[in-house]
Amino acid sequence: xxxxxxxxxxxxxxxxxxxxxxxxxxxVRTGEIHCLVGENGAGKSTLMKVLxxxxxxxxxxxxxxVEGELQKFNNIRESENAGIAIxxxxxxxxxxLSVYENIFLGNELTNGMVxxxxxxxxxxVEILKKVGLxxxxxxxxxxxxxxxxxxIEIAKALKKDVKILILDEPTAALNExxxxxxxxxxxxxxxxxxxxxxxxxxxxEVLAIADTITVLRDGKTVVTLDAHKDLVNEPVLIKHxxxxxxxxxxxxxxxxxxxxxxxxxxxxxxxxxxxxRDILKNINLNVHAGEIVAIAGLMxxxxxxLAKSIFGNPDRYRVSGKAFINGVEQKFRDPGEAIKASLAxxxxxxxxxxxxxxxxVKHNIxxxxxxxxxxxxxxxxxxxxxVANKYRTQLNIKTPSIQQKVxxxxxxxxxxxxxxxxxxxxxxILILDEPTxxxxxxAKYEIxxxxxxxxxxxxxxxxxxxxxxxxxxxxxxxxxxxxxxxxGEMPAEVAxxxxxxxxxxxx
Amino acid sequence: MxxxxxxxxxxxxxxxxxxxxxxxxxxxxxxxxLVVIMIFFTITTDGVFISSRNISNLINQMGYIAVLxxxxxxxxxxxHIELSVGYLAGFLGAFAAIAMTFWGWPVFAVIPAxxxxxxxxxxxxxxxxxxLGVPAFVSTMAAGLIYRGAxxxxxxxxxxxxxxxxxxxxxxxxxxxxxxxLSGFLPGRHKxxxxxxxxxxxxxxxxxxxxxxxxxSYNFAVPNTxxxxxxxxxxxxxxxxxxWILSGYNGISWSLxxxxxxxxxxQFITTKTPLGRHIYAVGGNPEAAELSxxxxxxxxxxxxxxxxxxxxxxxxxxxxxxxxxxxxxxxGFETDAIAAAFVGGVSAAGGVGTIIGSIIGALVMMSxxxxxxxxxxxxxxxxxxxxxxxxxxxxxxxxxxxxx
Numbered sequence: 027x028x029x030x031x032x033x034x035x036x037x038x039x040x041x042x043x044x045x046x047x048x049x050x051x052x053x054v055r056t057g058e059i060h061c062l063v064g065e066n067g068a069g070k071s072t073l074m075k076v077l078x079x080x081x082x083x084x085x086x087x088x089x090x091x092v093e094g095e096l097q098k099f100n101n102i103r104e105s106e107n108a109g110i111a112i113x114x115x116x117x118x119x120x121x122x123l124s125v126y127e128n129i130f131l132g133n134e135l136t137n138g139m140v141x142x143x144x145x146x147x148x149x150x151v152e153i154l155k156k157v158g159l160x161x162x163x164x165x166x167x168x169x170x171x172x173x174x175x176x177x178i179e180i181a182k183a184l185k186k187d188v189k190i191l192i193l194d195e196p197t198a199a200l201n202e203x204x205x206x207x208x209x210x211x212x213x214x215x216x217x218x219x220x221x222x223x224x225x226x227x228x229x230x231e232v233l234a235i236a237d238t239i240t241v242l243r244d245g246k247t248v249v250t251l252d253a254h255k256d257l258v259n260e261p262v263l264i265k266h267x268x269x270x271x272x273x274x275x276x277x278x279x280x281x282x283x284x285x286x287x288x289x290x291x292x293x294x295x296x297x298x299x300x301x302x303r304d305i306l307k308n309i310n311l312n313v314h315a316g317e318i319v320a321i322a323g324l325m326x327x328x329x330x331x332l333a334k335s336i337f338g339n340p341d342r343y344r345v346s347g348k349a350f351i352n353g354v355e356q357k358f359r360d361p362g363e364a365i366k367a368s369l370a371x372x373x374x375x376x377x378x379x380x381x382x383x384x385x386x387v388k389h390n391i392x393x394x395x396x397x398x399x400x401x402x403x404x405x406x407x408x409x410x411x412x413v414a415n416k417y418r419t420q421l422n423i424k425t426p427s428i429q430q431k432v433x434x435x436x437x438x439x440x441x442x443x444x445x446x447x448x449x450x451x452x453x454x455i456l457i458l459d460e461p462t463x464x465x466x467x468x469a470k471y472e473i474x475x476x477x478x479x480x481x482x483x484x485x486x487x488x489x490x491x492x493x494x495x496x497x498x499x500x501x502x503x504x505x506x507x508x509x510x511x512x513x514g515e516m517p518a519e520v521a522x523x524x525x526x527x528x529x530x531x532x533x
Numbered sequence: 534m535x536x537x538x539x540x541x542x543x544x545x546x547x548x549x550x551x552x553x554x555x556x557x558x559x560x561x562x563x564x565x566x567l568v569v570i571m572i573f574f575t576i577t578t579d580g581v582f583i584s585s586r587n588i589s590n591l592i593n594q595m596g597y598i599a600v601l602x603x604x605x606x607x608x609x610x611x612x613h614i615e616l617s618v619g620y621l622a623g624f625l626g627a628f629a630a631i632a633m634t635f636w637g638w639p640v641f642a643v644i645p646a647x648x649x650x651x652x653x654x655x656x657x658x659x660x661x662x663x664x665l666g667v668p669a670f671v672s673t674m675a676a677g678l679i680y681r682g683a684x685x686x687x688x689x690x691x692x693x694x695x696x697x698x699x700x701x702x703x704x705x706x707x708x709x710x711x712x713x714x715l716s717g718f719l720p721g722r723h724k725x726x727x728x729x730x731x732x733x734x735x736x737x738x739x740x741x742x743x744x745x746x747x748x749x750s751y752n753f754a755v756p757n758t759x760x761x762x763x764x765x766x767x768x769x770x771x772x773x774x775x776x777w778i779l780s781g782y783n784g785i786s787w788s789l790x791x792x793x794x795x796x797x798x799x800q801f802i803t804t805k806t807p808l809g810r811h812i813y814a815v816g817g818n819p820e821a822a823e824l825s826x827x828x829x830x831x832x833x834x835x836x837x838x839x840x841x842x843x844x845x846x847x848x849x850x851x852x853x854x855x856x857x858x859x860x861x862x863x864x865g866f867e868t869d870a871i872a873a874a875f876v877g878g879v880s881a882a883g884g885v886g887t888i889i890g891s892i893i894g895a896l897v898m899m900s901x902x903x904x905x906x907x908x909x910x911x912x913x914x915x916x917x918x919x920x921x922x923x924x925x926x927x928x929x930x931x932x933x934x935x936x937x
Contacts, residue, residue, distance in 0.1 A: 340823050362826035371824060379820035384884050385813070393814055394825040396807040404805045408751045447825075 029094050031056040031221050032077075032190060037088035039072055039081060046072040047086070048245040054190070054238075059212060059222045061232040064242035065267055065438075065466030070225045073242070074192050078112040079105040093189075109189030113179045113196060115464075121168035126150035128167050129182045149185070156218075157181045157211055172325060173204030180211065184220075191215065192223045195464065197231060201324040201492065202527070209235050227464065229260045241266040268468050276499030277471065279478040284502070285315030287353065288455050288486040289336075294347035296335045305331045305343065307510045313455065318477060318487045320497040320518075322526045323507035329490045330374055332507070333457050337371040338364035352454065365394060370453035372444050374460040374490070376437075380444045383433035387425055388414035390432050391446045398450070417446030422472055438469030445473065449480075456480065459490045474500060494523040506530050562929065563877060563893050570897060574904030582904050585781030593705065595899040596788035597622070597850040599892055600795050601870035602877070604840035606891040607803070609874055610816040611836050612883035613669035616867050617658055617677035621844040623863025624684040625651055626852030630694040631687060633701060640700045648845045654680075655841020656834050663833035677867070685860060694858040705854030708783040709790065723784030730776025734769045741765060788850055795843065800888045812836060817884030872919070873898055876926040880934070897922065 032054040039047040047069045054060045062070050075081050077090060079099030090097045092108055099105040102112075119128050126147050135142045135149070150163040159177045167175060176196055183191060193212070197205040209231060212222050226232050232239060239258060241248040248266050251258050264275075289312060296306040305328050313319045321329050335345050338361035349356055351367050358364045361371070373380040381390050391414045392399060399409040414428040421442040425435055432443055441461070448456060458477070462470045477500065481487055491497050497504055497518075504521050506514045506529035514529040574582035581587060601618050608615045629647050632638040638646070658676040661667035688694065696702060708723075715724045741764075748755050755761070779785055803809035814822040815832045823829050847866065852858050877894025879886025901922060905915045 337824070338826075340820075360826070360828055361824050362828060365826040373821075373824060379818070379824055382814055382817035382821055382884065384817050389810065389814075393810065393822075393827075396810055400807055403807075405807060405810065408747060408753065411753060412751065 028056065030054055031093055033089075033091040034073070034077065035089045035091065037073065037076055037086055037090075039069075039076055039086040046245055047076070050088075050242070050245065050247050052240060052247065053250070054221060054223060057216060057219055057221055058237040059216055059224060059235055060238045060240065061236040062223060062225045062240050062242065063227070063229065063232055063263060063267060064248075065468060068242040068267070068466075069245040070242055071194060072245075074112060074194060074223070074225065077105065078102055078110055078192065106186065109187060110192065111183035111186065111188045111190070112192040113176075113183055113194065115195040117172075117175050117179055119167045119175055119178060122166060124164050124166055125154070125161055125170075125178055126163035128178060129153060129163075129185060131182070133185070150181075153181045153185050154178075156184055158207070158214070171204075173200050173207065176200060176204070176208060177211070184215075188220055190221045190223065192225075194225045195227065196224070197226065197228060201326075203324070203531075205231065227466070229263050232263070233258065233260065239263065243267060264467055267466070275467075275471065275495075277475045277478055279482070281502075282316050282482065284317050285484060287312050288315050288351065289313040289488070290350040291336070292348040292350075294332075294335070294345070294349065296331065296339075296343040296345045298331070298341070298343050300341075305510050306335060309347070309512050311505055311512060311515075313486045313488050315454075315484045315486050316481050317502045318481055318489055318500055320501035320504045321488065321490045321507055322492075322494065322497050322504055323530050325492065327507040327530065328510040329507055330459055331510075333371055333459055333488070333490060336364070337361055337369055337457060365451055365453075368452075368454035369457065370394075370448035370451050370455070371457040372441075372448050372459060372461060374463065376440050376444050381432050381440060381447075384431060386429050386431055387418070387423065387435075387443055388428040390443050391417050391428075391450055394447055395451045413450060414446075417443075417450065421446050421449075421476065436466075438465035441465050441469065441473070445476065453485065455486045455488065457488045457490070460492060461489060462491075462493070462496060494526055497521075497526065498523065508532055562933070563890065563897065563926065566926075567893055567897050567900065570900050570904070574900065574907065578904065578907045581907055582900075583778070585778050587903065587907070588778050589782040589786065591899055591903045592792070593786050593788045593854065594903070595895055596705075596786075596792050597847040597854070598866060598869045598873060598899070599792055599895040600843045600850070601847045601866055602873035602891040602895045603795055603799050603888055604836075604843035605867075605870040605874045606877070606879050606886045606888060607799075607812060607836045608669075608840055609871075609879045609881060610812060610884060610886050611832060612816055612819070612881075613662065613833070613836075614673065614871070615655075615658075615669065615837070615840050616673040617675075617680055618673075618840060618844045618847070618870060619863040619866030619868075620677045620680035620684060621651065621654055621841065621863070622848035622851060622866055623858075623861070624680040624687070624848070625654075625845045626848035626862050627684055627687050627694065627858035629701070629849055630696050630852055630858035633696060633698050634694055640698050643701070644849060647849060648842055651841040651843075651845025651848070652838045653841065655837040655839070655844065658841070659834050659837030662837070663830035684862070688858065688860045692860065696852060696856050696858065701849075702853050702856050704787050704791070705850050705852075706786075706856070708786045711784060721781070723780040723782075726780040726784035727776055729785065730773055730780075733772050733776070737768060737772065738765055788854075791846060791850065795846065796888060796892055799839075803888055808835070813884055869898065870895075872923050876923055878926075878930055880930075885934075894926075897926075 030053045034050065034052040037047050037050045037052070038045070050069065050073060052073065062073070064070050072081070076086050079101045082100045083098035090099070092110070097108055099108070120131065123131070129150050130146050135146045147163050154161065154163065157177045157180050159174060159181065161170065161174060167178065170178070180191070196208055200208060212224065212235060215222060224232070224235070233253070236253045238250060238252055240250045241263065243266070291309050291311050294306060294309040295304060297303070298305045309332065321332065323329050331343070334341055335343055336349060338358040339345055340361050351369070356367055358367070377383060382393070388410055392410050396405060399406050399413060411428065417423065418425065418428055423442045423446065424439050432440055435443065461473055477487055489501065498521060501518045504516050504518060504526065505512050506526055508530055513532055516525065571583065601622070605615060605618070625647050628650065629643050632643045632646070633640060658673055661672045662669045709725060712724050718724065745755050745761060756764070803812065811822065811827045811832055814825065814827055815829050819829050848863065851862055873895035874886065874891045875894070876897050877886070877890035877892070879891065898919060901919055902915065905918065
């Protein structure tokens with residue numbers, strides 16, 4: 027038996043009031059792709075932060091052994107020097123700097139005191155080859171897509187002598203093509219002898235690529251499986267992750283006859299001043315009461331822009347065309363007017379523009395509809411508590427109290443707060459933008475069940491999603507967008523992943 | 534089984550109490566620091582610091598900065614800064630002096646006119662910020678230069694303009710009248726001040742009991758009776774003590790009346806109304822606020838307008854206190870107001886900071902000045918001490934907040 031490249035023994039890490047990691051043991055063999063899966067809050071990211079020195083030696087119990095040597099990392103630099111590089115879910119590039127400047131950021135190549143640009147650019151070209159990225163190193167990072175930015179992050183990590191590369195949800199923000207590229211790259215790195223640890227919620231990816239899979243649940247190691255010997259498939263992994271088996275990932279809904287038309291767009295186009303081009307072109311679509319309509323499409327196809335342009339156009343696109351809400355033409359000047367007309371929009375980026383992270387659960391839930399709990403100009407804080415508790419119970423939001431700051435909740439629970447906030451508006455049309463991105467399987471199921479219940483009550487749901495199984499599992503009707511246009515429409519019964527993809531990549 | 538459940542709930546309750554104390558430590562800390570500072574100066578000055586006369590003076594000196602600190606808190610809460618308020622206050626003070634002295638306007642027309650002017654000035658400064666996203670730092674610095682020039686321009690011919698209106702001058706120097714028919718009772722004390730103190734205590738106790746009863750009617754947990762009574766006693770005693778000290782000199786000053794009104798109105802708006810919630814939401818996450826139907830630009834106008842209004846009050850209070858408009862009026866007010874807000878716990882990252890906190894911040898800074906003056910400490914050392922206190926307060930705030 028060879029020595030593992032990495033052993034983490036009996037790691038325990040406590041935060042005030044929470045045991046994030048409880049006696050976790052984690053062992054990685056040299057040259058393998060080791061996937062770490064688990065629900066949100068299971069401790070995956072914390073474990074990697076312990077490994078990379080974000081949580082320094084002394085703040086946790088247990089031992090980290092790299093290539094047989096006990097390591098006591100005090101910061102990220104020390105772990106980097108030991109050959110461990112970590113790439114976070116949120117990209118850490120400087121948009122205004124060029125590709126090569128980003129790659130060498132913090133480790134600039136110098137001639138004495140001056141940066142040696144020529145040498146840097148030359149080396150950058152070599153490093154970019156390693157990740158199979160063909161871009162001019164002088165391009166500013168902001169001009170590249172998310173997929174390419176992700177590759178630059180990896181290139182940045184690879185410029186040093188990396189032995190263990192940790193990727194935390196690298197494909198969360200990527201479309202299928204970019205995801206596939208990234209997975210190929212990881213396999214290529216493995217061939218070059220780099221050991222990879224991959225954290226992912228996308229089990230299909232994990233199954234496609236992993237040599238070994240470790241499942242964490244509630245801060246404990248549940249199981250470590252050998253992907254080549256043990257029986258591993260999605261149901262098995264899900265069972266380990268949640269501790270129970272979910273027979274039906276997508277809850278069945280009794281199909282009711284659809285109601286009247288609630289939303290219709292006619293020749294809806296939008297021009298973005300910021301980008302200097304048309305982002306939506308002659309879109310025609312409709313949604314009915316009691317219906318879940320999905321918008322499929324690749325990243326950048328204009329789905330979120332479509333949602334925002336309907337929802338009061340906060341980004342100030344130049345919009346043309348007609349929008350009818352419940353049969354009446356509307357020209358909203360801001361999201362406030364859209365909300366008044368019974369629209370609600372749960373954003374794709376709950377941390378960025380969905381929630382007030384530094385505020386508590388109850389204030390976030392009531393924010394969009396304060397007038398409901400205001401009497402004589404004064405907010406009735408007791409009513410507010412009742413409202414917040416109602417949604418906490420109804421949506422099963424796991425929080426110590428409604429006074430808890432939202433930033434302390436896990437992703438799935440934050441998403442539920444976001445949903446609660448918009449349900450309190452009592453909308454007729456609910457726009458959900460990536461409703462289950464980055465949240466765990468259990469919470470996903472709860473959200474799907476809720477969506478079904480809402481349309482049963484006659485609400486209209488317009489769902490934007492990048493996950494094809496989710497679209498096929500939940501929607502009644504599917505529009506596929508590409509390059510700002512609707513490329514096709516199909517009922518869910520006849521739709522297949524292949525059919526949707528074909529339309530989505532057809533420019 | 535039943536028993537173990539019982540134990541958990543007791544430990545939970547204990548833990549939640551500890552959590553509440555921990556969560557709010559930075560909120561209460563400055564108040565304790567203020568008490569410590571006051572006790573320190575009382576000891577080092579043999580009680581002169583806490584004397585009625587000194588406290589009364591301290592409050593009158595603090596007034597024109599404290600009203601600015603209230604507005605500045607909201608400005609910083611919505612992630613901006615206002616560097617023009619000092620010069621705006623100075624200019625509006627001079628405007629008031631000119632209107633009364635040269636144009637012969639009556640004082641009761643001058644004050645509202647100046648306040649409206651202040652509000653408009655604030656909103657004008659906000660326009661590039663709200664409409665085009667120009668950094669408030671630049672927009673307000675430019676406005677400050679303009680007001681400074683305007684102040685010099687209007688006082689160029691005359692230099693200092695002396696104000697002779699007794700009503701106007703009472704704002705910064707006068708006190709509320711006493712009840713003449715009670716002159717035999719408690720000699721040397723300002724009776725109306727004591728009566729107001731008593732009214733404040735009664736009003737506080739009634740509203741606290743009412744709030745508690747409403748909470749109970751909703752079946753919400755309330756602090757136990759013992760704790761509740763303790764809280765009532767401490768706060769009542771505090772109000773009573775302040776009223777007692779003030780009654781020992783000339784009673785409540787008009788400056789204090791204005792300050793209390795400002796604090797009451799802004800405290801009410803920020804904590805009880807949708808507008809207040811919207812202000813904190815815009816500070817906490819402007820994009821999320823916009824998508825929740827809150828107009829960020831409208832909130833920006835309102836907050837800068839309020840700041841302008843408070844600048845006009847500050848200018849009136851200062852001109853009245855000096856009984857004149859000078860060419861240097863308002864110099865450095867913005868720095869003092871910003872310092873008070875930060876000492877009081879406002880965060881430059883936005884969304885955090887309270888009106889009461891900033892008033893405590895202003896009291897801390899003014900107590901330092903007053904106490905060190907009484908001790909005869911040189912102005913050079915005073916600046917250094919105040920600088921150190923500012924940075925320590927912010928560092929402490931940073932450390933306690935990080936753990937949340």
